[in-house]
Amino acid sequence: MKSNSGVGSDRMISHGLKKGPWTAAEDAILMEYVKKHGEGNWNAVQKNSGLMRCGKSCRLRWANHLRPNLKKGSFSPEEERIIIELHAKLGNKWARMAAQLPGRTDNEIKNYWNTRMKRRQRAGLPIYPQEVGDDVAGILLQQQQEQEQQIQQYQGRKRPNSSSLSSFLSSSQGRKHDYISSFSFLDSMNLSSAGQNQAISSCYSNLSHQFKLYNNTGNNIDFALPLSPNSPFLPSSSDLYNENITAQLSAPSFQFIDSGSLDNTLSFSSLLMGAQTEPIDFVPGLKADLGSSQTPPRPTTPASSYTSSGGVCLVAPSGNTINYCGLKGSSGLLDALLVESRSLSRNERQKNGEEFPQVIDKEKGVMDAANVENEEEEVDANECVVETHRDDFSSCPSSIGLKSGDESIEEMNAMDDDLHSLLNNFPSSTPLPEWYTKSTRISNNGSPSGNMALDAQQNVSPAVATTADLDWSLGSCSWKNMPGIC
DNA sequence: AATATCCTCAACCGCACTCGC
DNA sequence: CGCGAGTGCGGTTGAGGATAT
Secondary structure, rough: OOOOOOOOOOOOEEEOOEEOOHHHHHHHHHHHHHHHHHOOHHHHHHHHOOOOHHHHHHHHHHEEEEOOOOOOOOOOOHHHHHHHHHHHHHHHOHHHEEEEEEEOHHHHHHHHHHHHHHHHHOOOOOOOHHHHHHHHHHHHHHHHHHHHHHHHHHHHOOHHHHHHHHHHHOOOOOOOHHHHHHHHOOEEEEEEOOOOOOEEEEEEOOOOOOOOEOOOOOOOOOOOOOOOOOOOOOOHHHHEOOOOOOOOOOHHHHHOOOOOOHHHHHHHHHHHHHOOOOOOHHHHHHHHHHHOOOOOOOOOOOOEEEEEOOOEEEEEEEEEEEEEEEEEEOHHHHHEEEEEEEEOOOOHHOOOOOOOOOOEOOOEEEHHHHHHHHHHHHHOOOOOOOOHHHHHHHHOOEEEEEEEOOOHHHHHHHHHHHHHHHHHOOOOOOOOOHHHHHOOOOOOOOOOOOOOHHHHHHHOOOOOOOOEEEEEEEEEEOOOOOOOOO
């Protein structure tokens, strides 16, 4: 197909029209036709010129190969730069990109991009250079913010502006560094353990209602609450996909998810790349490309969980299995930006002499995470769901209190009430969605954390798992009758 | 040298949109 | 308003060349 010289084959004739590669003779006929009649009205080509090609085929041939001023050959470095920038801004809008690259066709750009993307994924490289990611992050997050606002308007709910993740991230400040810790300014409270300068923060995005716990040293606890299956914010089941991917995790690729450095948080490109249209695209790349030839190290990190725009995403490295749930068509940008899976394994952190965050236990009060781990061993080697609640803070030891400069407590409490009533209105006994039960609980020696969806697989039979099995309350979600939950 | 596998890219396909009737 | 033709767009396919085994 790369050469269309010579006599074409007749084997691709269908309904009297030829398909397949164009011959030089056909090209000549088409060019002559356009010379006489101009572009357009492609279906008339066959009638007027005798060319046995459909109008679509003629248009494509003309646009991609015959029209004047077409550039041939490889893209120049400058063109490549433009493509990268345009793709970062536009996504897979090949025609729009082609409009900004004189002499280049959408097909050409598309092929180039797909090839390049695969190559870089194989190499474990980010698709977008970091500087492009920087520039684009704000744009996409702004779009995300607009979407959120639209949803909020639709829901008729008022949220404090200060809870807007997007506005913060799209601002000139807060880039590159401290994304995670900066999130604490959202719907969060920072708790300070006097003398230890240690804090646990909880935050949930007002859209996804996913919680993330992390201490202020930047080592998150890798915890995310699932949305209720009946949450108005949860996409319909048809919008969810769930795919089990079996592959050895490549260390370089996985770094984007499981980055140990905040700077790497912006090196999300390979994740984002596929996410432009469908986040899962990234992961099949792993599946396809990490076959027999690579034997990457087994990840030592715990489950990663991150929110999707308007939905739920879970990424759980488990040996050589990744379970990924997400929203079709989500931009994936927040997925990446919210990727908080930077935590070292507990053992490593302990080895480094790092202090563990405190965990608020409903019955035992505040405990050190290390103690939680010991408790876990008695009940379940890996399971421990950190639970927190703003109301719980009142009963916290006096050594824990609000840091100054936090948002209005009243404001946050109002939001809490809002959410609380929402959660309480969920009907019970609703079967959990597929993504909820398909996920595999990872086994790790990491932080005292768990993802409820992951816990579900291990501890609750998917067949009987319903919302009635969940104990929903503000800031917490637990499986009823499930031992080992803090 | 033979074979398998990978890669590239031209072409196709399905869908959505516009426009005229 | 509905219909069909024409067109554009983005995703996918598969032939054939390149490379690896």
